[in-house]
Amino acid sequence: xxxxxxxxxxxxxxxxxxxxxxxxxxxxxxxxxxxxxxxxxxxxxxxxxxxxxxxxxxxxxxxxxxxxxxxxxxxxxxxxxxxxxxxxxxxxxxxxxxxxxxxxxxxxxxxxxxxxxxxxxxxxxxxxxxxxxxxxxxxxxxxxxxxxxxxxxxxxxxxxxxxxxxxxxxxxxxxxxxxxxxxxxxxxxxxxxxxxxxxxxxxxxxxxxxxxxxxxxxxxxxxxxxxxxxxxxxxxxxxxxxxxxxxxxxxxxxxxxxxxxxxxxxxxxxxxxxxxxxxxxxxxxxxxxxxxxxxxxxxx
Amino acid sequence: xxxxxxxxxxxxxxxxxxxxxxxxxxxxxxxxxxxxxxxxxxxxxxxxxxxxxxxxxxxxxxxxxxxxxxxxxxxxxxxxxxxxxxxxxxxxxxxxxxx
Numbered sequence: 001x002x003x004x005x006x007x008x009x010x011x012x013x014x015x016x017x018x019x020x021x022x023x024x025x026x027x028x029x030x031x032x033x034x035x036x037x038x039x040x041x042x043x044x045x046x047x048x049x050x051x052x053x054x055x056x057x058x059x060x061x062x063x064x065x066x067x068x069x070x071x072x073x074x075x076x077x078x079x080x081x082x083x084x085x086x087x088x089x090x091x092x093x094x095x096x097x098x099x100x101x102x103x104x105x106x107x108x109x110x111x112x113x114x115x116x117x118x119x120x121x122x123x124x125x126x127x128x129x130x131x132x133x134x135x136x137x138x139x140x141x142x143x144x145x146x147x148x149x150x151x152x153x154x155x156x157x158x159x160x161x162x163x164x165x166x167x168x169x170x171x172x173x174x175x176x177x178x179x180x181x182x183x184x185x186x187x188x189x190x191x192x193x194x195x196x197x198x199x200x201x202x203x204x205x206x207x208x209x210x211x212x213x214x215x216x217x218x219x220x221x222x223x224x225x226x227x228x229x230x231x232x233x234x235x236x237x238x239x240x241x242x243x244x245x246x247x248x249x250x251x252x253x254x255x256x257x258x259x260x261x262x263x264x265x266x267x268x269x270x271x272x273x274x275x276x277x278x279x280x281x282x283x284x285x286x287x288x289x290x291x292x293x294x295x296x297x298x299x300x
Numbered sequence: 301x302x303x304x305x306x307x308x309x310x311x312x313x314x315x316x317x318x319x320x321x322x323x324x325x326x327x328x329x330x331x332x333x334x335x336x337x338x339x340x341x342x343x344x345x346x347x348x349x350x351x352x353x354x355x356x357x358x359x360x361x362x363x364x365x366x367x368x369x370x371x372x373x374x375x376x377x378x379x380x381x382x383x384x385x386x387x388x389x390x391x392x393x394x395x396x397x398x399x
Contacts, residue, residue, distance in 0.1 A: 091367075097305075
């Protein structure tokens, strides 16, 4: 009898601890939502959060009272002028061709060994599930997963920032969005929680010759301007990739944007597919857990 | 995109058309800088059957992949044909059913 109860207790304990691995991450996520909702709640608090913004822009160009899911629009959640332009461009989104091209790639690419993308990704509505932590492999972003699929089937891996990779991701994202999928990043092991913590540490660490951390601009600085551009908040930042950027006049993946951000911070960019970038993306994506998948989307 | 992407919707007797044309639209200055030949759309026309519902002369002022919006009186199920011709004389045309 004793052995039986002992094994039940151990069984119960292991079930409990399996759910605890994302406890810290959940705390962080909720704290972030709390911070941003407070920051953008009311014009009255603006002096505390936006010390360098002019009275005119706070009165005329800001939308206040933004709630959780709205933050996935990035700076267009609060920047009225930007929002107008964004909605105009959305009348005929420039990424529609890329989604069609991605669908072509998904349905009609045949690997030399006869298999196709459908074998690696039987369900294309998976944009909200990546990055994933895979035992033995570490964090895998969608781009890394697509390249793993190519390599496992004897094909050459693709460039991770644009081109075919972005097109295929656009198809996955558009399908996920049409099916109403939410961002669903999972932390279900000690190793995954450690990877999350490393990503978080990198997000909040200063780097480059400007000594900026990601958080300087996208947590503390979100809503403030750098010259003429409003900085977007971390909350909801990864929901809308791959993104059509007017600056690129084309589509780019999360890796492409992170590389660019690195460069802007004054640091030699980390390589797409590196442990650094994957774990950073893991942390960033977790912060948007529960938000609707919004890709592909348009940004400046 | 092929040569153009057209959306045509009818509501209360008015058809709302949004179209994006694929064309590099290089002005003379831009072409010189890039070392290419200037080429841009010079004339766009939209027809329903024999009726001209949209007609415009264009030039260097339109930028790459121009986006057009226009409205006209029409009915669901009719067919809109949008065509353009550019400086070099190349043409393109597409027919869509009004939804």
